[in-house]
Amino acid sequence: MEHGTLRGKAFKFGDGISTDLIIAGKYxxxxxxxxxxxxxxxxxxxxxxxxxxxPGDFIVAGSNFGLGSSREHxxxxxxxxxxSAILAKSFARIFFRNAINQGVPALICQTDGIAEGDNLxxxxxxGIIRNVTKNESYSFTKIPPTMxxxxxxxxxxxxxxxxxxxxx
Amino acid sequence: xxxTISEKILSVKSGSDARAGDIVxxxxxxVFVQDTTGPLTIRQFKSGNKQTLxxxxxxxxxxxxxxxxPNRSLSNDHIFMREFxxxxxxxxxxxxxxxxxxxxxxxLVRPGDVIVGADSHTVTAGALGxxxxxxxxSDVAVAMSLGKTWFRVPETIGIEVSGKxxxxxxxxxxxxxxxxxxxxxxxxxxxxEFMGSAVDAMPVWQRLTVSNMAIEAGAKVxxxxxxxxxxxxxxxxxxxxxxxxxxxxxxxxxERMIKVAADKLxxxxxxxxxxxxxxxxxxxxNIRVDQVFIGTCTNGRLEDMAETAAMLKKKxxxxxxxxxxxxxxxxxxxxxxxxxxIQAIVEAGGxxxxxxxxxxxxxxxxxxGDKEVCLSTANRNFKGRMGNPEGDIYLASTATAAASALTxxxxxxxxxx
Numbered sequence: 001m002e003h004g005t006l007r008g009k010a011f012k013f014g015d016g017i018s019t020d021l022i023i024a025g026k027y028x029x030x031x032x033x034x035x036x037x038x039x040x041x042x043x044x045x046x047x048x049x050x051x052x053x054x055p056g057d058f059i060v061a062g063s064n065f066g067l068g069s070s071r072e073h074x075x076x077x078x079x080x081x082x083x084s085a086i087l088a089k090s091f092a093r094i095f096f097r098n099a100i101n102q103g104v105p106a107l108i109c110q111t112d113g114i115a116e117g118d119n120l121x122x123x124x125x126x127g128i129i130r131n132v133t134k135n136e137s138y139s140f141t142k143i144p145p146t147m148x149x150x151x152x153x154x155x156x157x158x159x160x161x162x163x164x165x166x167x168x
Numbered sequence: 169x170x171x172t173i174s175e176k177i178l179s180v181k182s183g184s185d186a187r188a189g190d191i192v193x194x195x196x197x198x199v200f201v202q203d204t205t206g207p208l209t210i211r212q213f214k215s216g217n218k219q220t221l222x223x224x225x226x227x228x229x230x231x232x233x234x235x236x237x238p239n240r241s242l243s244n245d246h247i248f249m250r251e252f253x254x255x256x257x258x259x260x261x262x263x264x265x266x267x268x269x270x271x272x273x274x275x276l277v278r279p280g281d282v283i284v285g286a287d288s289h290t291v292t293a294g295a296l297g298x299x300x301x302x303x304x305x306s307d308v309a310v311a312m313s314l315g316k317t318w319f320r321v322p323e324t325i326g327i328e329v330s331g332k333x334x335x336x337x338x339x340x341x342x343x344x345x346x347x348x349x350x351x352x353x354x355x356x357x358x359x360x361e362f363m364g365s366a367v368d369a370m371p372v373w374q375r376l377t378v379s380n381m382a383i384e385a386g387a388k389v390x391x392x393x394x395x396x397x398x399x400x401x402x403x404x405x406x407x408x409x410x411x412x413x414x415x416x417x418x419x420x421x422x423e424r425m426i427k428v429a430a431d432k433l434x435x436x437x438x439x440x441x442x443x444x445x446x447x448x449x450x451x452x453x454n455i456r457v458d459q460v461f462i463g464t465c466t467n468g469r470l471e472d473m474a475e476t477a478a479m480l481k482k483k484x485x486x487x488x489x490x491x492x493x494x495x496x497x498x499x500x501x502x503x504x505x506x507x508x509x510i511q512a513i514v515e516a517g518g519x520x521x522x523x524x525x526x527x528x529x530x531x532x533x534x535x536x537g538d539k540e541v542c543l544s545t546a547n548r549n550f551k552g553r554m555g556n557p558e559g560d561i562y563l564a565s566t567a568t569a570a571a572s573a574l575t576x577x578x579x580x581x582x583x584x585x
């Protein structure tokens with residue numbers, strides 16, 4: 001799957017956004033009803049997020065994004081809300097792997113220069129983030145080759161179905 | 169050049185000379201899910217081309233997070249899991265069996281195993297020398313079907329704990345102190361490996377508490393050597409034949425070493441809303457508590473029930489405090505009944521919940537009201553964790569929790585011991 005250029009607005013979050021802030025455990029009863037579950041994405045971090053986010057927009061956060069639970073519903077509801085990539089200074093390990101496995105680009109970069117509402121353009125192949133609002137550019141850490149091949153296939157299940165095995 | 173425990177296990181399993189930074193494909197010896205991640209895992213499994221389990225007898229489904237179910241949709245998720253277990257012949261631990269990580273420790277983990285679970289606290293099994301880590305539903309679905317997964321071999325941070333714990337201080341205080349020191353991302357992508365005289369002397373129930381919280385520093389695994397203590401624990405379960413010794417090489421390469429003197433540790437508490445936000449229990453005496461929760465995969469073991477019963481015997485829980493206890497497994501529950509712990513706790517005013525995760529993740533059995541304060545022996549105090557972003561959660565040892573249940577304020581257990 002080619003991602004091409006991603007375009008959208010930045011939604012800013014701070015450091016240490018936990019999986020409980022992304023999708024709270026109290027909504028466990030909605031986990032088999034993903035469209036309903038996705039209505040609560042990021043709710044305890046920004047209650048307005050789901051109302052305001054548009055397809056293509058970005059989550060832009062500080063360090064250790066997605067710490068906590070292994071719930072893959074976390075990147076899944078972010079994807080279902082329309083977010084095309086998550087930018088953070090660093091990611092928690094399980095979340096990072098889950099995001100890639102769901103086909104959601106999780107990009108490690110310096111995010112201090114990006115403000116809420118900034119218009120961004122991201123070219124995954126070139127490795128460049130353009131801040132159209134501020135007329136600035138940033139680079140992001142290359143996604144490791146193993147994970148890039150999974151991302152490019154649209155996620156882990158698609159990757160394994162296509163290759164018939166887990167070969168790296 | 170010598171190897172860490174992670175490098176040793178992954179070398180044996182992958183059939184290669186695995187070193188930190190390498191990417192390896194490893195067979196998995198045990199794969200499991202629980203009822204809030206299991207349904208998505210099963211759906212991911214079913215969307216794969218290969219729809220048979222690699223090893224049904226080493227694939228386990230646990231109904232523990234909502235146990236028994238509080239509502240219709242979770243009940244239907246449980247039906248979905250039971251039907252999958254019946255169709256594939258995998259292991260099913262239904263409501264009432266206990267928290268997956270405790271049951272894995274009691275029945276399934278073997279030293280040297282590679283274990284993946286769709287639950288972040290899968291790291292708990294590192295206490296018995298298993299390379300055990302939490303993953304999401306897609307990774308676990310692939311491990312279920314192919315019997316293998318990929319890992320980046322982690323660098324290791326060595327944690328050397330010397331000396332002896334003083335009275336009223338233990339494994340929970342150690343791990344909270346450690347997370348406070350290195351931070352919630354202090355070990356992201358890394359392995360933690362515990363060593364030193366205090367670690368050698370530490371019984372398995374305490375090791376499980378430490379390994380359980382390795383993830384709260386971001387670690388991939390939290391490993392103990394498999395030694396004479398491990399052997400005795402396995403023998404006690406009738407699994408002595410599954411023991412094998414595992415230790416790092418003397419010249420293993422660690423990314424860094426952190427030294428902790430057990431004698432100097434104090435009863436430690438994590439304050440809202442981050443596990444790294446630690447303080448001494450005695451500095452928090454002005455914090456009033458509405459609910460005390462003792463249980464979970466961190467501190468719901470027989471020794472936690474025993475300690476609580478001993479501290480509460482012939483006393484009363486402070487007026488206005490709800491004390492909730494949850495034995496982490498059916499085995500712990502029945503042994504606590506036989507030993508009289510349950511009687512003592514209930515007479516003192518405690519509420520006993522069926523074995524499971526209870527209120528830990530906020531979906532039932534102890535959700536907080538607005539502005540309420542809970543002192544919990546669990547592993548997470550994130551905002552909203554116990555069902556309400558307007559509630560405050562403090563984390564502490566069982567001794568601190570039981571002491572606080574008696575006084576109604578966060579209390580250093582040495583005050584009441």
